[in-house]
Amino acid sequence: MSADQDYKYIGKGISRLDGPEKVTGSAMFVHDMTLPGMLYGKMVKSPHACARIVSIDISEAEKSPGVRAVLVGRELPYKVGIYMIDKDILAKEVARYHGEPVVAIAAQSELAAEEACAKVKIVWEALPAVLDPREGLSPAAPLVHPELASYSYMKGVFQPQPGTNISHHQKIRKGDVEIALAKADVVWEAKFYNPPVQHVAMETHTCIAQALPGSQVQIWTSAQSPFTVRNLFSACFGIPHQNIRVHVPYVGGGFGGKAGIHLEPLAYLLSQKAGGRPVKLTMTREEEFGAMPSRQGLYSQFTTGATREGKIISLVAKYIWDAGAYADYGVNVGRAASYSGAGPYEIPNCHIDSLVVYTNKVFGTAYRGFGHLEALWGIERNMDIGARRLGLDPVEFRRRNVLRPGAKTITGETVTEHTGRVDLCLEKVAEEIGWNGIQTEEERAQAMAGGKVRGKGVALLHKAPAMPVFTSSAALLKFNENGSVDLLTSIIDYGQGTYTALAQAAAEELKMPIERIQVPWESDTAMTPYDWQTVASRGAFMGCKAVIAAARDALQQIKETASQVLRAPVEELVCRDEVVFVAHRPEECLSYREVVMGYSYPNGNSIGGPVIGRGHYIAQGLTHLDLETGQGLPALDWTYGAHGAEIEVDLDTGEITVLNLATALDVGQVLNAQSLRGQIIGGVVQGLGSALLEEFRFSPQGRLLNAGFVDYKIPTSKDLPRKMSQHIILTEQLDGPYGARGVAEHPMISVPGAIGNALYDALGIDFFELPLNAERVWLGIQRKRSETQDTLPGAIKLPRAIHLDKGGA
Amino acid sequence: MFDETPQNTLPGAIKLPGAVYTISVEVNGKACTEEAPAQMTLLQFLRERLFLTGAKEGCGVGECGACTVLLNGRAVDACLVLAVEADQASVRTVEGEARDGELTLLQRAFIEHGAVQCGFCTSGMLLSAQSLLESNPHPNREEIVEAISGNLCRCTGYVQILEAIEAVGEGMEEGG
Incomplete structure (x- = not known):
């Protein structure tokens, strides 16, 4: 091959x-750079999820030693954004999330800037906040952006709904789902939830900006896209492109969090106010979690209909995205995940509504996988649940439905023999984990006596680049x-x-x-x-x-x-x-x-x-998606893949040990074998973070509670699977370089689904929410034990109040 | 166009609370003497006084390991050590590892095994590994996992880092 x-x-x-x-x-990162005369910026941030700024007193801060510039939102007549121009550089009348920058100060040192920030006095009037996007859809919900109708946005692609909290509604319409559901032999429903999480690039967001005479601007930034920084900066300030020079040296990780534009406008405005001295703005780790964008949360729900033979004939899916306070890339995440939103399966009748909903939380952006890890968590768990309803082996159920040459995707694209082979990826991982069918309840009961149980699961994935035509x-x-x-x-x-x-x-x-x-x-x-x-x-x-x-x-x-x-x-x-x-x-x-x-x-x-x-x-031949039906050609290339997982669960602690994690991807052609392996392993482990460990936790008032590594854990060297393997399928992409297709995001996608499906196999318990941390798994085990009324050893009666699985739209 | 001539743009340039100490420390084999305020961390001292920016600040609270350096031969988070605590001590940073332009076995192994991606954790990771190899030249996988478990890496998934350290421990790189 x-x-x-x-x-x-x-x-x-x-x-x-x-x-x-x-x-x-x-290697010189922006983190390491200093320029002659450079000042340091710091920000005062909102302590409320949603609050009106009654007054700001900066008089003491301005007199603080070493201070060279103090900025408040009211003096900044600008808005910034990539697809939706909805974000103030500093909050003006209202702060829309806990952690939103409200005042910025540039001083001779970080310490001097911090001390001055502590002297800013703000009087707040707390307002009702939208903390759950499902509640945000209610006509009675407060509006996060009452001015939505006045915002500029990319027309013909996005559909904000003024008077609501919806920044984008993506529709996919293929066939007739009602007729097909009526004809289906088996119909099932399921709901899932993904919490917001953070990228956690090791270098936090940082940039240096300098306002020079003649509307010239120099920017050094830890960013993924210098030209997009320049373009959005130009649009924000009305400064011609050629006057803005953006430098990007070594960047300490991005994962989507450094796409678009973030700190550059604020650093520039501080520099301007400080008489043109360069200003460096670097996020602490706490600010990186709480003030910088994250990955959106998602509530997903599926109604699926299949024939007795195991062919899916109808899928109705609803995605409700917890976008946070600003649209940023979130609207495009909601769009991209919906055109992939049936999974890599041929579904003749499909109806998807993807709603991106503003909430009073830190805003979401692009994150490796761009909505696909979130959507496919539900899709791939839903496949296993459906297989069970049909009395089919989950691998066999997938075999009967995967996209094959000649199939039409849900946006009307025809799969060819060069599109990629998800079926081969499935077979490879099933073989690698020694797939031999789901366990029976008797087998599980027997295994549980030993204190540790094992299970196996598979999950498929696909993704195409989400990008303008x-x-x-x-x-x-x-x-x-x-x-x-x-x-x-x-x-x-x-x-x-x-x-x-x-x-x-x-x-x-x-x-x-x-x-x-x-x-x-x-x-x-x-x-x-x-x-x-x-x-x-x-x-x-x-x-x-x-x-x-x-x-x-x-x-x-x-x-x-x-x-x-x-x-x-x-x-x-x-x-x-x-x-x-x-x-x-x-x-x-x-x-x-x-x-x-x-x-x-x-x-x-x-x-x-x-x-x-x-x-x-x-990219050639791409089209916009029809706004009403979602039909069109959005994809430069589709990369397919699969993960197979074998896990062991400790029944006393709920802790999951991953024994084996096999990954297969149809990359078309290997460009660099070492980088490819690095991308796959790195992505899989990042996916394990989403599967097992990572979630933002908020107080009932919308305060982010775990903005740091003490309370927000990412995988360490101790969290690796006992065994991992990577397998490559080479179906040439005709227009790809040497036949290759993209693969940077894909390894992360569907890792949670494979683990969740293995967890069902091990315990006979369906989990619908991520992460599958020890607490959630342990509580699930206890619930099952209490439901089966002491038939299992060690049953503990749980108070009714403990019920974490609140999933469902 | 500056509103003043900056005397010194470093944090110590303005009056900081507390006393200023003179710190004498041997860094990468060279004696250095610089002033440092009481609250300055060793990480700030290395980066801002000595311009050794290889050690990074990934969190500032001792949770990520990106600032790992060797203090009297022991791997420490430089963000948790005060500069004054390093007075009269010997410090090794990533900048001192290669000699005369010749990379160490470990540095070469990191490159050859694909143990580096964005590179932000690499300096700290190398020093945690170097510290292990100097006290335990032939570590097993478990010992390597333990030694770098305080160094977060978001890119690599750690496997190639473990392989690189293991290869050096097994002497596979010797003479290579």
Whole structure:
């Protein structure tokens, strides 16, 4: 199956190009940067989920030692946002979430800024808050944004509903679900819940901004998308693009949380007020949790109808997103998850409503998987519940419904033999975990006597990049005097390994050693070519396509000069090993070095010139989705996959140990074996965080209670599965670079579903809410024991008040 | 265009409460003497006084390990140690590990095994691992897991980090 035998670099496990800088501590992150005259910013944040600002007294703060600028929201006539322009840079009349920045101060040191913040006096009038998006849908609910009708937004794509808390309503309509449900032999319903969680990039959000004379702006930021920062910054302040220069050096993790625009406008305004001194704004870890965006919560519900033979014929799904106080990427998360919202299955009749609902909580944004981990938690648990109703093996039930060539997706796209093979992913993981069917209740009862029980489960996944139809990438290959190459891109490699993959593509196409390709680790909107954003598992796909085009352009330039010198037509020239030669007379040759800065004849006459290869790529044939039916072509590429899990549950503690976690993904073609493995393992472990550990907890008043690593745990080296394996299916993506498709987000998706399904197999208990932490599992075990009335050993009677599974829309 | 000439942009430049101490510390084999206010952490001292920015602040409260350095040979969270506590001590940071441009076995293993992604946790991770290897040159998997369990990494899922450390412990990298 391996197609890489013809490639010198593509598919090989070449180590990251930035390894030496990173292991010696010399890689410079914005976190590490200081500029001459730099001030430090700090923010006063709202202590309420929703409250009116009655008054702000900054007089003492302004006099505090070292203070150079104090800003309050009322003096800032700006709004910012990516798809919906709904966010104040500092809260003005009303603060909409606990942790929302209200006052910002720039001072000579962080400590001086902090001390000044403590001197700000704000009088608040607490207002009723919307803390549950389901309640937010009620006509009686307070409005988080009463001014929704006045906001600008991306028209033709999103559908805000003024007078409600709905920032977007995405509809998918395929077939007739009512007729199909009436015909179904078996119909079942289920409801699920995902809590909001945080990205937890190890480098918190940080940026430095400087307001310079003549409306010039310099920004250094830990961000995923320099051009999007620039574009949204320009739109916010009305400053022309060319006046704004955004630099992105090394970035300490992103996972979607650093897409879009975040601290840059505030740092700029502080700089402006401080007379043009650069201002650095760095989030503490607590602020990263409480003030910076998170992943939205989701309530999902499904009504599914199937034939007796196990073919799903109807699916009605409702997704209610807990968007938090601002739309940010959340509206697009709600859109993207809905067009994937039936799972990788062929469903002839499907009706989805995805409602993105404002609440008075920290706002949601993109997070690795972009809504798919959340939606597929429900979808894949729902598949196991359905299999049980039908008396089918869950793997067999999936086999009967997965998308195969010829099938139509719920947006009307036809699956072809090149789209990817989710069926092969399913078979691979089932084999890897030794799938042999779900346990019987008798088998479980027997196992429970031992104090620890085991279970197995599978879950499928799919995702396509969620991006506007016009999304494009560009690359430049700039030759140096010695014939080496600088590869310029504005894709950001914040850990994925994209730059190494791009260098591999450049080396492959230019027919030169990869050691001679350099990717400068700083993107700069004034120096590196346009790229829309580094999100959506599109960077390696679109970036490699642009690099391949740039390499061909560079070779053409080399050949044009060589053609004159060698007196041979361009089409008879061949490039190999940094030499251009005449195909049938290889001794007639020139090294790249002799040509790339222009060729000089012995008499001094010179021709040609510096070679700069230019390439671009734009996704082709994508369409907007019809606003009423959701029909259209939203997907550059679909990447399919599956996880299989075997777990062990300690009945006394509720703790889950993952014994085996097998992952299979149809990546089309491996670009870099080492990075691919790193992406898969890293994603799976991040998915385990969502499955087992992570959730925001709020007080009844909407205060975030666990804004720090003491109370919000992410996986450590001690939380790894006993065994993990990664399996690759290679179904060539016809328009992918070398046949490859995106894979950065996918490993994380459906890890919770596989664990949840294994948990049912182990305990015979359906869990509907994440995370599956020891507390929730233990309570589930106790509930089952009390329901079965002491027939099991160790039954404890639970007070009625303890009932955490509040899931359901 | 500045409203004043900045004397010094570092936190210590303005009057901080409490006494200022003179700290003499050997960092990566070199003697350093700098002033530090009482509340300054070793992490701030290294980053802001000595411009050694390899150690990172990931949380500031000793929970993430990104600031791990070796204090008298022992791995510590530099954000939990006061600069004054490091007076007369010896400190090793990631910047001092490679000698004459030659990466250590562990640094090479991190690169070769794909143990680095975004790189923000890498400095601390390397020093926790180095500390383990110096006290226990051939650790088993369990001991490695334990040694880095205080260092959070959100990118890699840890497996390649464990493999890199294990390979050095097994001597597979020697002579390589």
